[in-house]
Amino acid sequence: MKYNVVIPAAGMGKRMGIGTNKLRISLQDKPIIAYTLNVFENDPWCSSIVLVVNEQDRDFMEELVRSYKFMKVKAIVKGGRERQESVYEGLKRIKEECIVLVHDGARPFVRIEHIQKLVQVTSEKSAAILAVPVKDTIKRAKDGIVQETFDRSELWSIQTPQAFKLSLLKEAYEKAEMDGFTGTDDASLVERIGHHVEIVEGDYNNIKITTKEDLYFAEAIIKGINEK
């Protein structure tokens, strides 16, 4: 079963606070983005990768793709100001109907078995996302006062990849642009045009590297993988 993937990597890593794109940070001598690309390069189901970058990082990313021999990277595309714009630019490069995945460059530890499970579900249902059950109790608060406590058994922490039939995702992106809607993930754009999105359970190691403490978790995950 084949798919193409768009990898948004054009962020500025503001919450990391190092003044440069966090995806350039090395974990054990390899940049974060190289871990992410490596997963898809090694998945036989992945046909091609569209990598979305910002102009400041273009030379770095091109050199990285060359030196690590990421042969599946077929296009390196200029991103936008928000993640949603970057993904949209990437999607425009994929023309033929297919299953398309969107995966954050900042999630380097996704596993091939979960990607393939996601693709299988998408081939039947057209839209599916990786997620893990929420472990904390989640409350909604206003001005520091709790308003409600959610039923945790219904809550999921949403990850990427998120997978869709290409025409469905493009329709959702076009509609969002027309309506000026911004979501924090790709599935929310598909949900709002009335399409069901399936949850596929992944694992807790598929973290998004967002803030400095995530770098410690990332090192621990790499150590754990190497010890297996």
Ligand SMILES: Nc1ccn([C@@H]2O[C@H](COP(=O)(O)OP(=O)(O)OP(=O)(O)O)[C@@H](O)[C@H]2O)c(=O)n1
């Ligand atoms: N304009 C943007 C913003 C984000 N991303 C990418 O989307 C993914 C998830 O975004 P996030 O973790 O929020 O990354 P940043 O935007 O870099 O971080 P911050 O929000 O802290 O600035 C990352 O791989 C990031 O590079 C992107 O391609 N284009």
Ligand SMILES: C[C@](O)(CO)[C@H](O)COP(=O)(O)O
């Ligand atoms: C898409 C996402 O990974 C889902 O968890 C996430 O929402 C993208 O990044 P964010 O900027 O931290 O929301």
